Amino acid sequence: MTEKKVEMGGNKPPIKQKGRFEAGMKKWGIPIAIIVVLLLLLMPAPEGLEPAAQKSIAIFAGALVLWITTPIPIYLTSLIAILLLPLVGAVEDQEVAFGTLGFDVIWLMVSAFVLTSAMMKSNLGRRFSLWMVTKFGKTPTRTLVVLVIINFVLAFFVPSTTARATLMLPICLILLEVYKAIPGKSRLGKVMMLQGLQADALATSGVMTATSGNIIAVGFINEQAGGSLGYMDWLFASMPAAIITMIITFMIGLKLFSIKEEGNFENVMDTLKGELSKLGTFSVAEKKASIIFILTVLLWATGDYHEAWFGFEISTEQTAVIAALLCLLPKVGMLEWKDANIKWELMIFAAGAYAAGNALDESGGAVFLIGKVVDGLGIDQMNHAMVAIVVIFLSMYSHLIFTSKTVRVTILIPAFIALAKTLGMDPVPLALAAAMTMTFTITLPPHSKVNTIYFSSDYFTIVDQVKYAVVTCFIGASVICLGYFTWFGLLGL
Template identity: 30%
Template sequence: MTITEYSTSPPRAQSYRPRTLRRQPIPDHTAPRRRPKITAHGVRAGLGAAIAVVLAGYVLGAGWRGDLDIDAVVTLLVFVVAVWMWIFASIDDTYVALGAALALVVVGAVDTETFTETLGSELIWLMVGAFVIAAAITASGLSARLSARVLTWARTPRHLVHLVTLALLITTFAIPSTSGRAAIALPVFLALAAVLRDRARLVLCLALVFPAVILFSAIGSLLGAGAHLITSQILDTTIGSGIDYLTWAMLGMPLAILWSHLAAEVALWIFTNHAERATPLRITREAVGAITAAPIHGPFSTPQRRLLWTLGVVIVLWCTESVHGLSPAIVAMLGALVATAPAVGATTMPAAVKTIPWTLLLFMAATIALGVALSETGAAQWLADQAFGSIRDQGPAGAISFVVVVVVISLAAHLVMQSRSARSAVLVPIVVATAPLVGVDPAAAAFISTAAAGFCITFTSSAKPVAMFAASETVPGYDSRHLLSLAAVLAPISLGLLLAFAFWVWPALGLPLLAS
């Protein structure tokens, strides 16, 4: 038996070292001070703050003179602060919109019922149903399968670019919001980039075609962007009637088709050379299917066929609302129930609901409340008088000048305000209030402004789809130089195209430019 000996000596005392105080350097007051670095963003934010202060002072002066009542003054002040924060502050757009709407409720410019009813409005329920149907389509693999089938028809780079454009145009009727369509289209682009890995010029061209077409084709459908629903709601609040699904499609789809294919052709000419365009292509289903992991052989599965029928019936019912009387929101929710029904749909309701971008819906509800406040308090009318009062009595020349100014401002608005919905929430109330003063139909003016606001491809931050397809570690996309090159060519083309539609095409399709 071994006995373990324990030491009875006291433990070694730990040595104590006094704490060394770090000597602080004595400031040299004779040395030149380092000036803070001035950045472009800081200059822009400072200039924007100065403009906001001037505008706020001008609004307060109008209230002091009695030109505006207290509700209109408060609404305009909140509006100025919200716009400044949307442009310059690094705060989420939805947070800013909700804060502005709640501020209007607290001060009494908007009543509680108006604020709460916006979130439960028909347009919000329409978007919820559409997002659930879109989630079922994605879960079934239908979108990837149809994309693969379409892309295998391409025999030349020009065929491929325009087939991609056609496929994205079709999704305008099935997938709500540009961000949702970009999320579905990104895996298809990555599959194409992998198949065409040896043709870098063509991959770069496709990287630009995808977001450009997603943004330009959105005008073809009422559900193409949240800004469209905001415009329709503001028109309904202001003049008593919005723009229904069928009318929006009849007016917007011709522009969407022409605008998208022009953008695709311009991108093809800028970023590929003659040799690249002349080299034939052959994209097999096996090549695309192996990367997308989507079964593309054989007949459609039973869930896919049911979803095709469901989507077709929903679109027909949306377009024939005047015949059956069912609200588009009710139709969308019925379609959502069928698309997620047990043993029938391709996904479950809880799974589909998780894909809904609730921040977008909250943003829409808050901006609708802000737009209603601008209209009902007379603030939008006052802004219209201040901005366009000089062209009120110019007759037809004033109407032409007004339309040109609206198109130019709406085209350029993305340079300072990234959110498409925010741009419509800011511009449409003013445009609708101004249009009657110059003899322009309010619905036509609102539609023109909303269509022009779809041009947002100059910077990576101009729109979410543009950011999603930019070059990164996983995406073989583009950089800022490519975007600027494409935007420089497309901006004047878009201006001419929008003015041609505003003055000739849309009046011929039943949207008169001049007020009756």
């Protein structure tokens, strides 16, 4: 590891060469999607399937093939779905398809990207991370604990898993460089990187705005399941499970990859203090970012009291837009529009996903499909408790097949909502429990950009990651199951 590598903030993820299977999927994705759509459109409708439902299933299935095989960017697939839904008659009113870009959740995503840009540009996140490590990380084990805590704290302020990994990796590399840790040999480096990517994932599951996938899931739950989940509802339901899982798996990680107290850690602290001092005094941009983030969190946390305090309620989405506005206002904020790294392709993808999913739900296509699955697997013979356990574990390990969180959310959450309705279960807690598993994309490097970023450090192998992840996912699913049967009830879910 060179000094230049540390100064630059770590390696960039290596360009992943496409394997034969992945190349084949890209090559045949479009023909397969066309065949699937035509077969479903032209086949005789099964008994109980309305024409609009059949058409919505066809469009959704074709989009699903393209989203998974990615022969074209996922946002282009969404545009195609939005265009086709009213054209083929899957929806009667084109507003159902074209109006999704105006959903509240889309505005929440836009604002989240603005907040992320503000956090990165102001250097507030880097300063906070370096201060935490130098203040409290006096030993290797305590440093690992501090790094986990930083990941959880940043989840409230940086609504991007990749941004947080990009922020944390350079700090870890500085630590290990000064500690003379050798990539591939250092157990401290191995456990630090593995717990870093896991803390990123688990912290994300605890905060609704920590990733766009959570926001999309809430949109489905509120739109299709009749829920009214807000920022604090998600936080109280999910964060305890995330913390419990992290504590258990942290201790297991120290057993799997035992580290010894060796070397003089004071030298490491001196170097990190030097990095912190390079940031100089608290800048105006950092002060502005701090005020905006504190205001945002306070508004999110006190949503239940707004009516009594102000005479009106400020919703989660409105709070996010207020925060984005403050970041962008001349003289008030620290960003110009060109600095806001808003991923419009993700907005278009989400809009198409909502359009296809809502068309499937409103036409009755989702209920029909889930009914067939229930009959085929015999799920209807299970009691509701067993159904919940099966759903949570299926959702947890679904990342082994679908590597995109947003695609998994789009496929699974509406399906689980429809399943719950079919079986007479309350769809809100079931879909919420399933959504809490969506960020556990921790088993292999390609399963998320965060994994790839940490894997690029060369401190751990794929076998190391799989070994740790299998345990973590099982514990995570078990804790969420326990929360579903106990904690959710206490919360009134």
